[in-house]
Amino acid sequence: MIDLSSRNRKRGDRRALLTNRMKRKLALLFTIIVLALIGVNVRLAYINKTSGDKYTKRVLAQQDTNSTLLPYRRGDILDRNGTILATSEKVYNLILDPYVLSQNADEDPEKDCVEPTLQALTQYFELDASELRTTYNEHLDSSYVVLLRQLTKDEISGFEALMEDDKEGARIKGVWFEDTYIRRYPYNSLACHVIGYTVTGNQGQTGIEQEYSEVLNGTNGRSYKYLNEDLEQSTMVRQPTDGHTVVSTIDATLQEIVEKYIDKFIADYTNKNSDGPAAKNIGVIMMNPQNGEILAMASNVDYDLNNPHDLVENGYLTQEQADAMSEEELLDARNQMWRNFCISDGYEPGSTVKPLTVAAALELGAVSDSSTFLCDGGQVVVEGQPKIKCSKRAGHGIITLEGSLMFSCNDALMQIGAKLGYDNYLKYQEIFNFGLKTNIDLPGEANNATTVFNKDTLGVTELATSSFGQGYNTTMIQVASAFSSVINGGYYYQPHVVRKILDADGGTVENINPTVVRQTVSEKTSALIRQYLYHTMYGQTDGNGNNPTGRKARVAGYAMGGKTGTAQKIPRSDRKYLVSFIGFAPVDNPQVVCYVVVDEPNAASATAQADSSFAQEIFKNIMKEAMPYLNIYATEEIPADMQDEVDAENAAKEEAAGETEDQEQGENQEDELPEGTLVDPNTGEVVTMPTEEEVESEDDGDIMGGIDSPILPADGSGTDTGEGDAGQ
Numbered sequence: 076m077i078d079l080s081s082r083n084r085k086r087g088d089r090r091a092l093l094t095n096r097m098k099r100k101l102a103l104l105f106t107i108i109v110l111a112l113i114g115v116n117v118r119l120a121y122i123n124k125t126s127g128d129k130y131t132k133r134v135l136a137q138q139d140t141n142s143t144l145l146p147y148r149r150g151d152i153l154d155r156n157g158t159i160l161a162t163s164e165k166v167y168n169l170i171l172d173p174y175v176l177s178q179n180a181d182e183d184p185e186k187d188c189v190e191p192t193l194q195a196l197t198q199y200f201e202l203d204a205s206e207l208r209t210t211y212n213e214h215l216d217s218s219y220v221v222l223l224r225q226l227t228k229d230e231i232s233g234f235e236a237l238m239e240d241d242k243e244g245a246r247i248k249g250v251w252f253e254d255t256y257i258r259r260y261p262y263n264s265l266a267c268h269v270i271g272y273t274v275t276g277n278q279g280q281t282g283i284e285q286e287y288s289e290v291l292n293g294t295n296g297r298s299y300k301y302l303n304e305d306l307e308q309s310t311m312v313r314q315p316t317d318g319h320t321v322v323s324t325i326d327a328t329l330q331e332i333v334e335k336y337i338d339k340f341i342a343d344y345t346n347k348n349s350d351g352p353a354a355k356n357i358g359v360i361m362m363n364p365q366n367g368e369i370l371a372m373a374s375n376v377d378y379d380l381n382n383p384h385d386l387v388e389n390g391y392l393t394q395e396q397a398d399a400m401s402e403e404e405l406l407d408a409r410n411q412m413w414r415n416f417c418i419s420d421g422y423e424p425g426s427t428v429k430p431l432t433v434a435a436a437l438e439l440g441a442v443s444d445s446s447t448f449l450c451d452g453g454q455v456v457v458e459g460q461p462k463i464k465c466s467k468r469a470g471h472g473i474i475t476l477e478g479s480l481m482f483s484c485n486d487a488l489m490q491i492g493a494k495l496g497y498d499n500y501l502k503y504q505e506i507f508n509f510g511l512k513t514n515i516d517l518p519g520e521a522n523n524a525t526t527v528f529n530k531d532t533l534g535v536t537e538l539a540t541s542s543f544g545q546g547y548n549t550t551m552i553q554v555a556s557a558f559s560s561v562i563n564g565g566y567y568y569q570p571h572v573v574r575k576i577l578d579a580d581g582g583t584v585e586n587i588n589p590t591v592v593r594q595t596v597s598e599k600t601s602a603l604i605r606q607y608l609y610h611t612m613y614g615q616t617d618g619n620g621n622n623p624t625g626r627k628a629r630v631a632g633y634a635m636g637g638k639t640g641t642a643q644k645i646p647r648s649d650r651k652y653l654v655s656f657i658g659f660a661p662v663d664n665p666q667v668v669c670y671v672v673v674d675e676p677n678a679a680s681a682t683a684q685a686d687s688s689f690a691q692e693i694f695k696n697i698m699k700e701a702m703p704y705l706n707i708y709a710t711e712e713i714p715a716d717m718q719d720e721v722d723a724e725n726a727a728k729e730e731a732a733g734e735t736e737d738q739e740q741g742e743n744q745e746d747e748l749p750e751g752t753l754v755d756p757n758t759g760e761v762v763t764m765p766t767e768e769e770v771e772s773e774d775d776g777d778i779m780g781g782i783d784s785p786i787l788p789a790d791g792s793g794t795d796t797g798e799g800d801a802g803q
Contacts, residue, residue: 142297142299144295144296145298146254146256148163148317149292149318150163150577151163153321154322155325155574160265161259165228165254165256166225166226166227166255166256167228167231167253169221169231169252170219171214171220172218172220174249177215179248191246192247192250193211196250200223200226200230221253226252235252258277263379264377265334266325268377268413268416268417269323272284281415283323287573290576291318291321295315296315297312298313299313319576321573322573324370324572329371330371332371336697337373337375345677352677356672357375357672358373358670359373360372360668361667361668361669362555364562364563367559369570369572378391384409391408391411392408418517418550420550423544423643423645424642425653426641427640429479430562432491433476433488434561438503441491448491449486450473452467460536463539470486473619478621480608481623481624489539489542492541497538501529507557507560510526510527511524514569520552523550526547526548527548528546544640555668558638562636566593566594568589568591605662608659611638612636613629624639628695629695630699633707633709636660637657638656641687651681652676652684653673653675654684655672656687657671658694666705676689
């Protein structure tokens with residue numbers, strides 16, 4: 076007999092077991108689904124955080140019906156005092172949307188928008204009507220046609236007013252103005268090689284514009300119009316981020332002074348001694364030796380930053396020369412015009428680097444302040460070779476170490492170079508950074524590593540000539556930086572033209588702090604060099620009749636130091652010279668270094684061309700005006716041999732002041748009025764005042780001269796003139 080109860084129990088147990096298994100499976104499935112949803116949410120959150128903008132743009136691009144670029148504003152370039160040297164001015168492009176305009180075409184003249192829009196464009200912007208209609212018809216499927224570029228606010232204001240008019244503006248469709256910016260340079264050519272310019276797309280070309288282009292540039296924004304999930308048009312705006320402002324180390328006033336006296340030299344010496352330019356090249360650098368900041372940098376070639384490509388307008392070529400050139404030749408000419416002589420051109424520096432040779436020898440103990448030398452007019456450094464001559468062919472006689480700089484003695488410097496030796500000379504060549512870039516923050520710095528000597532190329536002749544600055548190449552910025560280190564206490568600063576970066580709101584983003592590259596000499600050596608260079612300008616003639624070479628660069632009453640330079644160019648047989656002068660002030664605590672180079676000055680002869688007075692003249696003119704501006708004061712007595720010069724200058728000033736006073740007096744006399752007349756300050760009318768006799772002869776009347784007042788009773792009742800008013 077079958078046990079039914081037992082069988083039912085087993086069936087129930089099986090059913091319960093299956094149910095439990097099913098519940099567990101469902102629970103597992105639910106858990107998996109929950110975890111998957113959590114994973115999806117986490118992933119979506121991650122994607123939104125890391126790539127949300129990308130996918131947003133992709134969606135907007137798919138839904139976009141009209142998007143407008145919102146351009147950033149490129150940052151300004153300022154001088155050290157906040158003067159704007161380069162700025163971006165907002166202008167407007169005139170945009171036609173033929174597609175939108177065509178949707179508003181109508182056979183009913185009262186409803187049609189095409190004709191009123193095209194007529195208004197023709198009227199307000201002087202566009203050719205037939206050309207405009209052709210443009211419209213040929214681009215009916217386009218929403219973006221540029222009709223005019225870079226319009227000013229004044230040029231578009233009339234049309235904007237028309238568009239805003241409730242009646243007339245309602246029939247103007249498919250026209251809008253796109254914001255954009257144009258680069259402007261308020262001072263045209265001032266500091267052109269330092270500032271640089273831009274081309275289409277805010278790409279900097281040369282100067283700070285190129286070196287700091289990424290800093291000056293910002294990020295464009297965009298306004299998107301799209302259909303949202305409710306099929307309604309919405310707008311999303313991504314605001315542009317404007318570029319940073321660059322504050323340069325350049326002082327616009329000093330730059331103007333430097334350029335003024337370069338221009339004066341050009342005017343004075345062009346065709347003066349021979350037909351031709353004042354010089355092949357002229358360069359001037361002013362810098363602060365205490366931190367490497369460039370205060371001014373200029374050459375005899377400049378160009379208008381607002382019109383940087385026109386060789387004729389910039390005076391670089393005549394129209395006939397330009398017409399005769401190929402496109403390749405014109406491009407080469409432009410590159411030469413844009414070239415910054417002060418950092419891009421190498422040359423033999425001459426005697427302006429003699430202080431570096433002397434400083435190195437002092438630092439190593441090869442010479443001392445008490446060292447003396449015999450100059451007999453030159454040296455034969457290699458038997459059988461010609462004598463390497465000193466500037467004074469008859470010889471300076473016995474001179475001191477200081478005298479070697481005061482009188483610029485090549486013979487003494489060759490002896491000092493021999494005492495230094497090959498290894499030490501090459502060591503200090505590197506310490507003073509010759510053969511290496513200074514890494515100034517400007518594009519185009521020359522790399523003259525192959526034009527200086529190394530252990531394989533420095534022979535006895537090369538050592539001798541290098542000691543006084545011939546036989547190897549430098550650039551102006553290299554000489555100015557190295558020289559600054561030997562007169563500032565011994566510290567070589569990396570030269571730079573930018574001192575600060577500001578954001579669009581004027582907040583400081585970054586300060587460009589001075590960078591000390593290395594110590595070149597000790598403070599003791601630096602002090603001796605300053606003393607020697609002071610006497611190079613202000614010293615007395617010695618017992619041998621040797622005269623300090625820098626006396627023509629002196630500015631009366633100021634304590635300065637400096638060194639002349641004359642370098643004979645290759646080929647030597649041509650007898651062409653580059654002359655220079657480098658000086659500083661004040662002598663005890665230098666605040667400014669000024670370096671002037673004049674390459675092949677316009678002189679009457681080769682001998683005259685070798686005279687550094689050409690460079691000293693420019694230096695003196697610049698420093699005479701620059702030092703008072705820099706609050707460097709006259710502290711010295713006027714040298715006796717400069718008294719006549721000072722008296723003549725004072726007399727000229729007094730004469731000019733007298734002429735001005737006489738002119739003003741003459742103008743005042745012309746403006747004097749006849750007695751008894753006055754000028755009405757409101758109308759400018761000359762009024763003759765009544766005399767006492769005329770007043771007494773007039774009939775007495777009321778205060779208003781007999782004219783009835785429209786607001787007072789005819790009998791005068793209720794009138795209050797105030798006590799005593801009638802008699803005043």
